[in-house]
Amino acid sequence: MTFQVGIVGASGYGGAELLRLLAGHPQMDPAVVAAHSQAGTPIASLLPHLPGERTFDAVDPAQLAELDLVFLATPHGPALELGATLADVGVRTVDLSAAFRLDAEGFKTWYGEDHPRPDLIPAVYGLPEYARAQVAEATLVANPGCYVVTTLLALLPLTPLVAPGSVVVDGKSGTTGAGRAMKETLHASHVGSSFTAYGAPAHRHTGEIERYLAVHGRDVGAISFTPHLLPIPRGLLITAYAQLQDEVTSEDVQTALRDAYADEPYVEVLPSGTFPVTKAVVGSNACHVSAVVDPRTRRVVVTSVTDNLGKGAASGALQNANLMLGLPETLGVPVVGMYP
Numbered sequence: 001m002t003f004q005v006g007i008v009g010a011s012g013y014g015g016a017e018l019l020r021l022l023a024g025h026p027q028m029d030p031a032v033v034a035a036h037s038q039a040g041t042p043i044a045s046l047l048p049h050l051p052g053e054r055t056f057d058a059v060d061p062a063q064l065a066e067l068d069l070v071f072l073a074t075p076h077g078p079a080l081e082l083g084a085t086l087a088d089v090g091v092r093t094v095d096l097s098a099a100f101r102l103d104a105e106g107f108k109t110w111y112g113e114d115h116p117r118p119d120l121i122p123a124v125y126g127l128p129e130y131a132r133a134q135v136a137e138a139t140l141v142a143n144p145g146c147y148v149v150t151t152l153l154a155l156l157p158l159t160p161l162v163a164p165g166s167v168v169v170d171g172k173s174g175t176t177g178a179g180r181a182m183k184e185t186l187h188a189s190h191v192g193s194s195f196t197a198y199g200a201p202a203h204r205h206t207g208e209i210e211r212y213l214a215v216h217g218r219d220v221g222a223i224s225f226t227p228h229l230l231p232i233p234r235g236l237l238i239t240a241y242a243q244l245q246d247e248v249t250s251e252d253v254q255t256a257l258r259d260a261y262a263d264e265p266y267v268e269v270l271p272s273g274t275f276p277v278t279k280a281v282v283g284s285n286a287c288h289v290s291a292v293v294d295p296r297t298r299r300v301v302v303t304s305v306t307d308n309l310g311k312g313a314a315s316g317a318l319q320n321a322n323l324m325l326g327l328p329e330t331l332g333v334p335v336v337g338m339y340p
């Protein structure tokens with residue numbers, strides 16, 4: 001059986017990556033490929049890797065309501081509206097934005113506005129490694145943020161081993177993490193051969209990391225999170241530091257990570273002392289994780305990488321969609337990245 005699916009925001013980076021992945025998916029047909037300002041534009045003129053005559057569709061909620069599943073790859077504002085419309089008519093939806101990830105209080109704190117549909121939040125959080133059964137049953141799935149999923153996969157198995165209040169997360173993302181719209185700070189002459197932090201100490205992903213460490217692991221209190229902008233198009237690297245509880249050994253850390261992901265197709269735990277590289281996961285849904293313990297400070301240092309457009313957005317969304325449609329979770333979702 002082939003499912004009819006739609007992408008809203010197909011002209012953006014996340015939506016375009018979904019379109020690429022759907023081109024190789026045997027059981028999903030992108031029946032609607034919608035954009036906003038680019039509606040009517042030939043797809044190939046924006047996305048040269050997807051040649052053909054097709055143009056971007058306009059967003060038509062009535063047309064979306066006829067589909068088996070819709071991916072929302074828009075900013076959270078339009079997603080709030082469309083996600084609610086689709087939820088009201090029972091259409092399965094995977095939202096890549098932050099519109100439905102937090103509860104009402106968290107949304108107000110981190111996004112500065114009252115949520116228009118508190119009855120819909122938090123939606124099922126699309127982290128199959130920790131909520132596979134819930135995702136499979138969900139109508140509305142909130143896909144995790146890119147920094148968040150990369151941090152959660154690294155830290156969740158370790159939450160019982162670390163001291164509350166001691167977690168520091170350092171994130172670095174390629175420029176596609178900021179979306180397709182041109183901004184002064186993303187101009188090649190600004191970002192090339194340069195490196196900078198931004199957003200600390202209150203980047204919006206901080207609250208999402210804290211919330212889902214507690215939901216799926218253990219509450220480790222407030223974390224410090226600082227993102228950075230890398231002069232590469234895609235790829236995201238997290239370095240997280242936390243104080244170990246007394247008695248916890250380096251072996252306990254390795255065992256916790258290996259046990260958590262032994263059966264997971266997309267999470268690879270590397271040998272301690274080797275460090276993951278962003279290039280190894282680009283184009284895939286993989287997350288590579290590695291941890292070392294510093295015996296001098298008794299801190300664990302965990303590093304993890306994803307493709308911000310992969311596990312951090314489009315392929316993670318496709319993994320969730322497969323589950324929601326009762327398909328094999330890995331169908332059309334690449335395990336291995338491109339290298340070099």
Ligand SMILES: NC(=O)c1ccc[n+]([C@@H]2O[C@H](COP(=O)([O-])OP(=O)(O)OC[C@H]3O[C@@H](n4cnc5c(N)ncnc54)[C@H](OP(=O)(O)O)[C@@H]3O)[C@@H](O)[C@H]2O)c1
Nearest residue numbers: 009011012013014035036037038073074097177179180313
């Ligand atoms: N980029 C990442 O690495 C990443 C990772 C995880 C999650 N996300 C989230 O995924 C979502 C999309 O991100 P992105 O980076 O792909 O953004 P993007 O490149 O800026 O693309 C945004 C898309 O949304 C469409 N859009 C804008 N306003 C709209 C409206 N009112 N109604 C319908 N469509 C509208 C745009 O259409 P036009 O171009 O036609 O105007 C475009 O297709 C965001 O919520 C982002 O936070 C992104």
